[in-house]
Amino acid sequence: MGLKGTHQITARARLALPFAMAAPRLLLGQQRAKPNLLLVAVDDLNTDIGCYGHAMVRTPNIDRLARRGVRFDRAFCQYPVCNPSRTSLLSGRYPETTGIFDNRTNPRTHLKDDALFLPEYLRRNGYFTARVGKIYHDGMDGPEDWDVSLNPRPASSLGRTGEGRNLTGGKFAFFEWRAAEGGDEDQPDGLIAAEAVRLLGEKRDWPFFVAVGLRKPHDQYIAPKKYFEPYPLDRIAGPPGPADDEADIPPAAYPPVRHNLGALEGREFRRAYYACISFMDAQLGKVLDALDRSPAARNTVVIFFSDHGLHLGEHGWWNKVTLFDRSIRVPLIIAAPGMENRGAACSRPVELIDLYPTVTEMVGLRQPAGLEGRSIASLLANVEAPWARPAYSVVTRSGRLGRSIQTARFRYTEWDEGRLGIELYDHNQDPHEYRNLASDSDYASHVRELKALLGKARPAGRSQQQ
Ligand SMILES: [Ca+2]
Numbered sequence: 001m002g003l004k005g006t007h008q009i010t011a012r013a014r015l016a017l018p019f020a021m022a023a024p025r026l027l028l029g030q031q032r033a034k035p036n037l038l039l040v041a042v043d044d045l046n047t048d049i050g051c052y053g054h055a056m057v058r059t060p061n062i063d064r065l066a067r068r069g070v071r072f073d074r075a076f077c078q079y080p081v082c083n084p085s086r087t088s089l090l091s092g093r094y095p096e097t098t099g100i101f102d103n104r105t106n107p108r109t110h111l112k113d114d115a116l117f118l119p120e121y122l123r124r125n126g127y128f129t130a131r132v133g134k135i136y137h138d139g140m141d142g143p144e145d146w147d148v149s150l151n152p153r154p155a156s157s158l159g160r161t162g163e164g165r166n167l168t169g170g171k172f173a174f175f176e177w178r179a180a181e182g183g184d185e186d187q188p189d190g191l192i193a194a195e196a197v198r199l200l201g202e203k204r205d206w207p208f209f210v211a212v213g214l215r216k217p218h219d220q221y222i223a224p225k226k227y228f229e230p231y232p233l234d235r236i237a238g239p240p241g242p243a244d245d246e247a248d249i250p251p252a253a254y255p256p257v258r259h260n261l262g263a264l265e266g267r268e269f270r271r272a273y274y275a276c277i278s279f280m281d282a283q284l285g286k287v288l289d290a291l292d293r294s295p296a297a298r299n300t301v302v303i304f305f306s307d308h309g310l311h312l313g314e315h316g317w318w319n320k321v322t323l324f325d326r327s328i329r330v331p332l333i334i335a336a337p338g339m340e341n342r343g344a345a346c347s348r349p350v351e352l353i354d355l356y357p358t359v360t361e362m363v364g365l366r367q368p369a370g371l372e373g374r375s376i377a378s379l380l381a382n383v384e385a386p387w388a389r390p391a392y393s394v395v396t397r398s399g400r401l402g403r404s405i406q407t408a409r410f411r412y413t414e415w416d417e418g419r420l421g422i423e424l425y426d427h428n429q430d431p432h433e434y435r436n437l438a439s440d441s442d443y444a445s446h447v448r449e450l451k452a453l454l455g456k457a458r459p460a461g462r463s464q465q466q
Contacts, residue, residue, distance in 0.1 A: 034126070034127075034207040034363050034364060035207065035299050035300060035301050035336070035337075035362065035363050036207050036208045036209070036210075036296050036299055036300040036301070037122070037127075037207075037208070037209045037210070037300070037301050037303070037359060037363065038200070038210050038212070038287070038291060038300055038301070038302045038303070039135070039209070039210070039211040039212065039303050040212045040214065040284060040287065040302070040303070040304045040305075041086075041133075041134065041135055041211065041212070041213045041214070041305060041306070041307060042213075042214050042216075042217075042280060042304070042305070042306040042307075042331075043082065043134055043213070043214065043215050043216070043217070043218035043306070043307060044217055044218040044219070044306065044307070044308065044309075044310050044320065045217055045277065045280070045306035045309070045310075045330070045331060046306070046309035046310045046311075046312070046326055046327075046329070046330075046331075047309065047329060047330070047331050048273075048274065048277065048312070049062050049063075049277070049331055050062065050063045051063040051066040051067075051071060052071070052073070052331060056231070056235070056274065057274050057277055057278065058230050058278050058281070059277060059278065059281040060281065060285070061281045061282065061284045061285035061288060062281055062284060062304065062331070062333070064285075064288070065284070065288060065302060065304055065333050065335055066333050066343065067342065067343045068335045068339070068342050068343070069302065069333050069334050069335025069336070069339060069342065069343075070333070070334055070335075070339070070341050070344050070345070070346055070379070070380050070383060071331075071332075071333050071344070071345045071346070072331075072332040072333070072334075072345075072346050072348075072350055072376075072379075073345050073346065073347050074329065074346075074347055074348065074349045074350065074391065074406060074408075075305070075329065075330050075331070075332035075349075075350050075351070075352065075391075076328050076329055076330065076349065076350070076351055076352070076391040076392075076393050076406055077089075077306075077307060077308040077309075077328050077330050077351075077352050077393060078094055078095055078351060078352060078353055078392070078393055078394065079095045079101065079308070079393065079394055079395060080308040080309070080320040080321050080322060080323070080327040080328050080393070080395055081102070081103060081308065081320060081321055081395075082103055082134075082137045082307055082308075083100060083102065083103040083104075083105070083107070083136075083137035083140060084098070084100045084101050084102065084103075085307040085308050085352065086107075086135070086136055086137055086140075086307055087100040087107040087136070087137075087140070088100075088352065088353055089118075089307075089352040089353060089355055089356070090107070090117045090118050090119070090135070090136065090356070091107065091111060091115040091117055091118075091356075092115070092118070092353060092356035092357065092368075092370065092371035092372060092373055093111070093115060093353070093370065093371070093372050093459070094353060094372050094392065094394075094459040095394055096394065096401075096458065096459050097372060097459050098110060098111055098115075099111070101396045102396075103137055106140055107136065107140050107142075108142060114370065115370060116368045117142055117145060118355075118356050118359065119131070119135070119141075119142075119145035119146060119209065119211065120142055120144045120145050121360075121365075121368055122209045122359075122363075122365075123144065123145065123146070123147065123209075124144075125365055126206060126207065127206060127207050127208060127209045128147050128204055128206045128207070128208045128209070129145065129146050129147050129148075129208075129209045129211075130146060130147060130148040130149070130150075130199050130208065130209070130210050130211070131145070131146045131148070131149045131150065131211045131213065132148075132149075132150040132151075132152070132192050132195040132196050132199065132210075132211075132212055132213070133150075133151070133152075133188070133189070133192035133196075133212055133213030133214060133215060134213035134214075134215055135211045135213045138151075148199070150192075150195050152188065152191035152192055152194070152195055153188055153191070154182075154185070154186050154187065154188065154190075154191065156182075156186065158180075158181050158182040158186045159180045159181070159182045159186030159187045159222070159224070160178065160180065160222065161178075161180065161181050161182075162178050162179050162180040162181040162225055163178065163179045163225070164176065164177045164178030164179055164180075164222070164272075165177070165268075167261055167265040167268060167269055168259065168261070168265075172259060173220070174219035174220060175219070175220075175259070175261070175265075175269065175318075176219070176220040176221065176222070177220070177221035177222065177268060177269065177271075177272030178220070178221070178222040178223075178272075179223070179224075179225035179228040179272075179275070180222050180223060180224050180225060181224075181225070182224060183224055184224060184279070184282065184283065186224070187216075187222065187223065187224065187279070188215050189214050189215050189216050189279065189280060189283045190283060192212065192213070192214060192215070192283065193212075193214075193283035193284075193286045193287055194286070196210065196212040196286075196287045196290065197286055197287060197289075197290040200287070200290040200291050200294050200296070201290060201293070201294060207299075207363075208296070212287055214280050214283055214284065216276040216277070216279055216280040217273050217276035217277045217280060217310075218276075221269070221272035221273055221275070221276050222276070223272075223275045223276045223278070223279035224279060227275040227276070227278045227279040227282070228271065228272070228275040230274075230275075230278065231271045231274050231275055233267060233268065233271055236267045236268075236270050236271045236274075237267070237270075238263055238266050238267055238270075238313065239266060239270070239312060239313025239314050240314065240432070241314055241315065241432065241434055242434055245315055245316070245434050246315065246316050248435065248436035249315065249423070249436060250415055250420060250421025250422075250423065251420075251421070252397050252400075252402065252415035252416065252420035252421050253315075253322060253323065253324070253402070253413075253415065253421065253423065254317060254322065255319070255321050255322075255397070256398070258316070258317075259317075259318050259319065260316075261313065261318055266312075266313045266318070269312065269313070269318060270312045270313070273310070273312055284304070288302075297337070298337055299337060300337065301334070301335070301336045301337075301359075301362055301363075302333075302334070302335045302336075303332075303333075303334050303355065303359070304331065304332070304333040304334075304335075305330055305331060305332045305333075305352060305355070306330040306331055307330070307352075308320050308327060308328060308330060309325075309326050309327050309328060309329050309330055310326065310327065311324065311326045311327055312326075314326050314432070315433070321395060322395065323393060323394075323395055323402050323404040323411075323413050323423075324433055325406075325411065325425075325431070325432070325433055328393045328404070330352065332350070332352070334358070334376075334380060336362065336380065339380065340381070341380065341381070341382075341383060344383045345383065346376075346379050346383035346384075347383075347408070348376075348379055348383070348384075348385075348387040348408070349387070349389075349390055349391040349406045349407060349408065350376050350379065350387075350391060351373055351391045351392065351393075353372060353373035354373035354374055354375065354376045355373070355376075356371055356373060357371050357373050357374060357375040358373075358375045358376050358377055360375075361375040361377045362377055372459055374389065389457070390405040390406055390407045390453055390454075390457055391405065391406040392404070392405055392454075392457040392458070392459075393405075393406075397415065397416070397420070400415070400416040400420065401416065402414070402415045402416070402420075403454055403457075403458065404423075404454075405450065405453055405454050405457050407450070407453070409426065409427055409428050410424060410425065410426060410427065410446065410450055411423070411424070411425040411427065411433060412424050412425075412447070412450035412451070412453075412454060414451070414454060418451075421438075422438040422439075422447070423436050423438055424436060424437045424438040424440075424443060424446065424447060424450065425437065426443070
């Protein structure tokens, strides 16, 4: 074990920084009072989590974090793919404003200097900022974001050996699972947790922003074999849903290439995904334990979220990139010292884009210009506080946009302004979105209202998708 690959520590060149970055560090007494931030970003984690009501998946550490914070039951990403979602969250802007709709385009290509990304903003305001693992999509960090940035990788290949297979006969590389030999630290996430533990154990004079990006349960579905043990294959069911579910789903709702796993392969996929969740959860536990051991625990806000969800065969789909609840709903838990609402759940529709203004409010900084989300701090104090705006998410299909909103009751989606289809799901009766009611005359007035609401939810983005 040990570290290999990029292991970069950026030396701070304080005097070379623009005035806004260097000056606040001089106000040390004032900065000391600011809360620390521990941000834990998970990759491709849907809400198949104990505290979100999953009957089988074991997540004792996410669950204990939820007991000391507020769990958001209707939190949504803005785009169900890594880079667009993370760019939106970290810039505080909707994808139509950032112009980032794929994993290849650098977040700063379209935004240039218009946006101050969250890590850089905190660093300019006196925070020690450290990243370990995946926060931006890989390689997309800005030059002024971090004092420390680490990408630990196992030195040996032991953690890539063990029982497993590709579920598509090698056709799609990401459909590989493996119950791996070796221990936690033969996997990237084990090393990421170890580095996070080390960072949280360091004494420092400035408030910290430690961002921990855990990579599982993202494909490939590899975890140490002990995490597969709670999930014997004969106890794993196939995906739920009526046989005719797809009959009322517009083709545009799906990406063009379908994977169509067989029944056994589907169950193996679900099992490996669950095992990866439990492995990730165990790494989170090490990080939370390290925080608990630290004097900083008394003054640290913990934010736990995933960049988007994942289908495990629901609606006949085994990936993300859709606007179904499975793909765009994410776990979100915020725990702060002295919180009165410990263990509460909030059902207001909130968005990952809301995190940036939430953080600035919680640490007492003014909002930088251009943020398009709203602080959810009021919901941390009162989970039933008034909340009018729906959550807004988009995805591209062959250069055209699907746009979707979630209200307290409905999910409403238009593909290419409705030209390629409309979907309406009544979550009061159909939380799993099996019956598309868009052409049901009983819902015509709802469709009219939701269409207007969707129009209002669209950002006045400066960089519209062509
Ligand atoms: Ca259906």
